[in-house]
Amino acid sequence: MKRLLIVANLPSANTQTLAQAVLTGARHPEVSGVQSTLRDALDATAEDVFDADAIILGTTENFGLLSGRLKDFLERIYYPCLERTEGKPWALYVRAGNDGEGAVRSVERIVTGLCWRATQPALVLSGEWRDGFPDQAKELGMTIAAGLELGSI
Numbered sequence: 001m002k003r004l005l006i007v008a009n010l011p012s013a014n015t016q017t018l019a020q021a022v023l024t025g026a027r028h029p030e031v032s033g034v035q036s037t038l039r040d041a042l043d044a045t046a047e048d049v050f051d052a053d054a055i056i057l058g059t060t061e062n063f064g065l066l067s068g069r070l071k072d073f074l075e076r077i078y079y080p081c082l083e084r085t086e087g088k089p090w091a092l093y094v095r096a097g098n099d100g101e102g103a104v105r106s107v108e109r110i111v112t113g114l115c116w117r118a119t120q121p122a123l124v125l126s127g128e129w130r131d132g133f134p135d136q137a138k139e140l141g142m143t144i145a146a147g148l149e150l151g152s153i
């Protein structure tokens with residue numbers, strides 16, 4: 001059984017909906033060989049990262065950057081994970097009121113240092129909330145979990 005870890009900051013009902021949608025997609029009935037877990041960025045640890053075969057990070061854009069909670073997570077795991085988690089497949093989704101580009105750039109810059117392997121471009125869910133956002137988040141979870149099961153990511 002492979003393991004997928006989803007780490008997100010969850011400051012609002014919408015961001016909780018998105019994270020749950022990613023998890024639901026990852027737990028698609030046809031993806032039976034992957035165990036998926038959602039952790040609040042405040043609680044997630046380096047051990048969680050060691051145990052994971054792939055990681056999805058989720059953040060809001062705050063002050064044009066990643067959220068403080070996701071940054072705190074990355075600060076706590078950075079040195080424990082450095083040189084122990086190289087090549088780990090990862091993906092990112094961002095919820096932003098504006099364009100979300102600052103959040104994408106800031107997460108990617110940090111993760112570049114960890115030498116994780118990006119599986120796809122970031123999913124950015126920006127502007128006014130749209131009813132289709134959870135479906136996009138669900139698809140992300142399903143895509144990464146299916147890729148992990150198939151060994152294609």
Ligand SMILES: Cc1cc2nc3c(=O)[nH]c(=O)nc-3n(C[C@H](O)[C@H](O)[C@H](O)COP(=O)(O)O)c2cc1C
Pocket residue numbers: 012013014015060061062063064065095096097098099100129
């Ligand atoms: C302190 C703070 C700073 C924020 N800065 C930005 C920002 O720079 N760019 C942006 O697009 N949204 C910004 N936001 C909005 C968040 O991204 C927004 O709360 C998040 O997307 C969740 O939105 P929703 O729950 O209303 O869908 C900020 C929110 C807070 C609380």
